[in-house]
Amino acid sequence: MKHITKTYGALVANNSIDLTLQKGEILAVVGENGAGKSTLMKILYGLEAYDSGEILINGESRKFRSPHDAIDSGIGMVQQHFMLFPPFTAAENIVYGHEPKRKGILFNRAEASDKVKELCKRYGMYIDPNVKVADCPVGLQQRIEILKVLYQGVEIIIFDEPSAVLTPQEVKELLKTIKDLKQAGKSIILITHKLSEVMAVADRVMVMRLGQLIKTMPIGETSIEEMSFLMVGHKLETRKIKKIGQGSAVLKVEHLTLAGTGERNTLDDVNLFVRRGEIVGIAGVSGNGQSELIQCLTGILKFQAGSVIINDQDVSNRSVQEIRDSGCACIPEDRYYWGNAAEATLVENAIMSHYKKSNLMRYGIFHKKNTTQFANDCMAEFDVRYSSDKQAIQELSGGNVQKLIVAREISQHSPFLIAAEPTRGIDIGAIDFIHSKLLEKREKGDGILLISSELSEIFALSDRIYVMYEGKIAGEFTRKEATNDKVGLLMMGGTLNG
């Protein structure tokens, strides 16, 4: 790609970017949200038109009007949100669009299945062609997505934030797959926020910031520190966590039990507490009951046994509003599913859970000036970048959406906060910012329950750590006792001896 430029109105998303990819090479593209890396990839994959510049494939100039053209030129993309039909089998999804036919019209299922098996063998990625996508865990779905792209016969594969949705084990598998694909002669572009992954697999890295190409360098000549410095434009401080005295419990969960669909309880006799001035981390591979725990604590799910006491009030199985009123705010785990209404404006999203307060609303009628003021203050304090407060929130980047949600919940100034995956899938600048805000809240003497599948995040912030496995608390550590190995072992269902 040569001198690619793309503007949205006054905003320059890509300013004369050059990108070269050698055959059989893994190129990582890193940058903060809004740096323009997604735009660049959308242009390469034919999803966006560019204003000026040129795309050359094997020395030939190409113009893509749609992903279809890109695929024909040998460029495929593994999307972050999978483009699969859940009710169909893996094989059906993989051959979709290029189905083997019988007598010219009928779908040849057997041949499809064989082709998929052959494909699996060639690239050493194994799946059962006849399994339904709906029944596959996320990691496997991603593998199906990769196979689908490979089936299209592409030579260049773009991976867009591929590890954002995966568990640590699945990430390992994925990185291995990416390396195998390189061995097989494919060229790969990897877009990611996670610099450790870049160090692990990439040959070269390209850093972007604010629509500019900052630097392209071989991986051997750089470090995580240098990359993050280039991405953010300033140095990130390594943080010292202040020691502060901790008060009485602000959250007490006793014998919490939630029945599952089968024999096993989804949550089984969960006991935990959070003190004022304390961040308590819950580590665990996602899907071990963390989501359900959050939903029980916030009043969305009703549980069968046990009690939840927040701020000295028994709020077991109370309504969402009552629990919020008792002094609990919540940064939800999935910002798109729970955390915002995509088409609503920034103001409408920012005032959720605040709007009933008397300064924003009287007799059921909004005080327009105050609501707008409140939303703008919130966004200013948390450095949300936007062009108009009447913008739909879906126009913001993931990091900015998350900052808005964190702003909204921290502005509740509640004595207790649930922070679930507060930094999933966002760039390190935003992660750093959110972490500092959480620590600031802790220093004010509020209690925080931090649920994260990112172990490094748990270790960076928590005073105490619980490990969840299969709906149970598998262990509890103070920060001093906890090590990666011990916590990791419990997360995988192991036991500690002595």
Added chain:
Amino acid sequence: MDEFKKRKLVDDVASPLIAILAGLLVGAIVMLLTGTDPLHAYGEMFTKSFFKPYYLAETLVRSAPIMLSGVAAAVAWRAGYINLGMQGQMCVGGLVATVMALYLPIDSWWGTVLCFAGGMTAAALFALIPTYLDYKFNASLIITTLMLNYAINHVTNYFVAYPMRDPAGDGMAQQSIQIAKSMRFFRFSNKNAMNSSVFVAVLVVLLMYFVFTKTKFGYESKITGLNKHFAQYGGIKSMKTMFQTMALSGALSGFAACIEIFGVRYRYVNSMFSSTGYAWTGLMAMLIAGYNPLLTLVYSIFLAGLNIGGTALQRTVGVPMQIADIIQCCITLFVSVRILHEFKQMQANKTPARVGGKKGGTT
């Protein structure tokens, strides 16, 4: 900011206008095929709907129940509840109000107010039947509201065909007797149908605009419609919102029916709401308007004019009045294409790297 405003303007105003022009174009093609001069016909049509006092009055009077049932639909749709039962709710509201007006010892303006209250309450309760079925048994609101339209139309027809039938008629007309003069809306002149009910309807639409944009109820129902999980997470009670929304939607439909009866017809007539199709025209108006009450008002007047003009066209130019229906349907079709397009774009936006962001934006 400027670019943002510009884009919004294009979305809200330009696209429906394009749809309307495209609809008129299709109408023109149909007319050409049937051997009529479209320019002449359209000229005739719009003069007869907007530029002659008699017809303009007809247009405005007809637009009143259309805009009200349109806003009634918008109330429910924007909260994510697809109410298609405005017609049935109008039948119930209209009948109950007529019964009250005819058989209770009430008169003058306060009698009208009572009848309106009764009709609206009845229509609201009627709208809650499918709501309850959906809530309790998960029966699709779309289907139950739609089906009840047919059932309730026949039920109300029974009343005007038998117990309430006006014996003075020519024996063919199945209709109730007329309500007292003191309870009717004020007519400005004997020459046309224009009456004060139109202003009341406009006021209510304006009030609904206020409710949509400035109130807690408007906010909660909008958020529920956009993302019910987010609403739940934020503490909005989904059941309460659902019942409130549907009751309001029903009440507004009932209001639309009362406006028609106390302002124009003065009696309940057999199938008066199914044959006129106000509810469906209203639905189209609010779809073109994208749930916005003010725009619903504008498009209701436009669509009413199209109907009136279409009828006039049949009399003078000899073009079948169905041409108006064709145009109206095409406009709605083109608007829904736009909605579909937006929907597709939304899906597309969700897929490639929402993280990373398409707009950095400046503060």
